[in-house]
Amino acid sequence: MFETLLVANRGEIAVRVMQACEELGIETVAVYSDADRSAGHVAYADEAYNIGPAPANESYLDGDAILEVADRAGADAIHPGYGFLAENAAFAERVEAAEGITWVGPSSDAMTALGEKTNARRIMQRADVPVVPGTTEPVETAAEVRDLGAEFGYPIAIKAEGGGGGRGMKIVRSDDEVDDALTSAKREGEAYFGNDSVYVEKFLEDPKHVEVQILADEHGTALHLGERDCSLQRRHQKVIEEAPSPALDAGLRDSIGDAARRGVREAGYTNAGTVEFLVEDSQFYFMEVNTRIQVEHTVTEEVTGIDIVREQIRIAAGAELPFAQADVEIDGHAMEFRINAENPAAGFAPTPGTLTAYDPPGGLGVRIDDAIARGDEIAGDYDSMIAKLIVRAPTRERCLERSRRALSQFDVGVETTVPFHRLMLADETFRAGGHTTSYLDQSVEDDD
Numbered sequence: 548m549f550e551t552l553l554v555a556n557r558g559e560i561a562v563r564v565m566q567a568c569e570e571l572g573i574e575t576v577a578v579y580s581d582a583d584r585s586a587g588h589v590a591y592a593d594e595a596y597n598i599g600p601a602p603a604n605e606s607y608l609d610g611d612a613i614l615e616v617a618d619r620a621g622a623d624a625i626h627p628g629y630g631f632l633a634e635n636a637a638f639a640e641r642v643e644a645a646e647g648i649t650w651v652g653p654s655s656d657a658m659t660a661l662g663e664k665t666n667a668r669r670i671m672q673r674a675d676v677p678v679v680p681g682t683t684e685p686v687e688t689a690a691e692v693r694d695l696g697a698e699f700g701y702p703i704a705i706k707a708e709g710g711g712g713g714r715g716m717k718i719v720r721s722d723d724e725v726d727d728a729l730t731s732a733k734r735e736g737e738a739y740f741g742n743d744s745v746y747v748e749k750f751l752e753d754p755k756h757v758e759v760q761i762l763a764d765e766h767g768t769a770l771h772l773g774e775r776d777c778s779l780q781r782r783h784q785k786v787i788e789e790a791p792s793p794a795l796d797a798g799l800r801d802s803i804g805d806a807a808r809r810g811v812r813e814a815g816y817t818n819a820g821t822v823e824f825l826v827e828d829s830q831f832y833f834m835e836v837n838t839r840i841q842v843e844h845t846v847t848e849e850v851t852g853i854d855i856v857r858e859q860i861r862i863a864a865g866a867e868l869p870f871a872q873a874d875v876e877i878d879g880h881a882m883e884f885r886i887n888a889e890n891p892a893a894g895f896a897p898t899p900g901t902l903t904a905y906d907p908p909g910g911l912g913v914r915i916d917d918a919i920a921r922g923d924e925i926a927g928d929y930d931s932m933i934a935k936l937i938v939r940a941p942t943r944e945r946c947l948e949r950s951r952r953a954l955s956q957f958d959v960g961v962e963t964t965v966p967f968h969r970l971m972l973a974d975e976t977f978r979a980g981g982h983t984t985s986y987l988d989q990s991v992e993d994d995d
């Protein structure tokens with residue numbers, strides 16, 4: 548087992564990883580930017596090193612600085628968390644190449660193979676996993692795209708090869724939209740991912756967004772830990788996630804889980820990962836793989852009792868998974884509410900400032916993942932998420948009731964998304980689990 552692990556991240560996920568390390572008897576090393584000098588993850592770690600000024604590309608994205616600290620601190624493992632360098636195959640490769648230090652995540656080869664979306668689709672097809680109807684090679688010309696519009700019927704989506712999370716995705720509803728959409732998808736692909744290749748999929752108008760949690764060890768065992776429903780999104784930002792999905796029955800649950808296992812096995816994937824699907828009319832279609840731990844891993848932990856971050860670290864240290872697929876059981880229902888320092892009444896604009904009050908709820912079935920305390924400065928330099936409220940209960944109905952209770956007690960000194968979550972808990976469509984990916988963008992009129 549590792550002796551010292553460096554967490555190349557900040558905020559709640561850094562503390563989450565450090566908690567798993569502490570339970571495994573592993574010393575923790577934090578890295579921090581000038582803006583995070585007194586941040587919670589720094590206080591929590593056994594050792595902490597400054598890696599640069601506030602801007603992410605001069606600190607948390609600076610692979611050289613992170614590897615230099617790993618060397619100085621004698622770390623024998625690096626956990627990237629999510630965001631920042633978590634899906635940067637080049638950085639993973641540098642860690643793999645560095646003597647005596649292990650990357651806690653999939654191999655850089657698996658990250659590269661699955662990061663190329665058309666390649667991921669080809670791998671899934673080889674594993675008999677249904678993919679969203681579309682191309683499995685990049686498209687070049689507007690004429691090709693118009694032919695695909697005729698073949699699949701509009702609307703279609705043009706997606707960046709290196710994309711994900713909605714970036715570099717253009718929805719096309721007719722022939723005359725093709726030229727501009729193709730140009731901007733290629734430009735965004737180049738700008739965001741350094742890759743202007745794009746491909747085409749039939750755009751599903753009203754799907755549920757269901758993702759399957761995978762854990763695969765380095766001895767050939769790949770398991771799924773059930774699914775999460777992430778359909779409640781606003782502008783490609785997940786707002787509330789839950790497990791299990793209200794959209795799946797037992798049959799669909801088993802087949803989507805098996806499909807995810809087959810797909811990651813075909814990809815030679817190891818460690819934790821998430822296979823994203825779109826579900827429509829009781830059919831599921833592969834969309835993409837996230838080669839990292841996700842923000843919403845928590846709801847899966849709550850309904851399976853499995854500590855996913857612990858298993859990531861054990862897998863990276865060469866251990867076998869301590870359970871088989873038959874041992875994985877989904878018990879109860881969990882929801883995660885992202886508490887962002889944003890003002891829902893002002894188009895969710897960021898609300899940095901001093902945390903004059905911070906009084907999270909507790910009690911049976913209530914979990915708070917955070918790294919902040921009253922009096923902290925909420926920096927505007929990073930992602931606006933400052934905490935996660937995770938609620939677990941025996942059924943979805945009980946989970947809604949408990950979530951309403953927890954949110955009513957959640958007092959935060961800056962404007963946050965808490966009032967928005969309270970509204971959602973009163974929304975009939977959400978309460979019935981009938982919301983799809985377009986629900987929020989359609990029904991909640993933005994003020995801006």
Ligand SMILES: Nc1ncc2cc(-c3cccc4ccccc34)c(N3CC[C@@H](N)C3)nc2n1
Nearest residue numbers: 679704711712713748749750751756780783984
């Ligand atoms: N072919 C096809 N059809 C429907 C889709 C629906 C989504 C989608 C998924 C989740 C929330 C959304 C909100 C607005 C618009 C789209 C979505 C989607 N996403 C969103 C981000 C990235 N994960 C891909 N891809 C789609 N692709």
Ligand SMILES: [Ca+2]
Nearest residue numbers: 642643645648
């Ligand atoms: Ca190495």
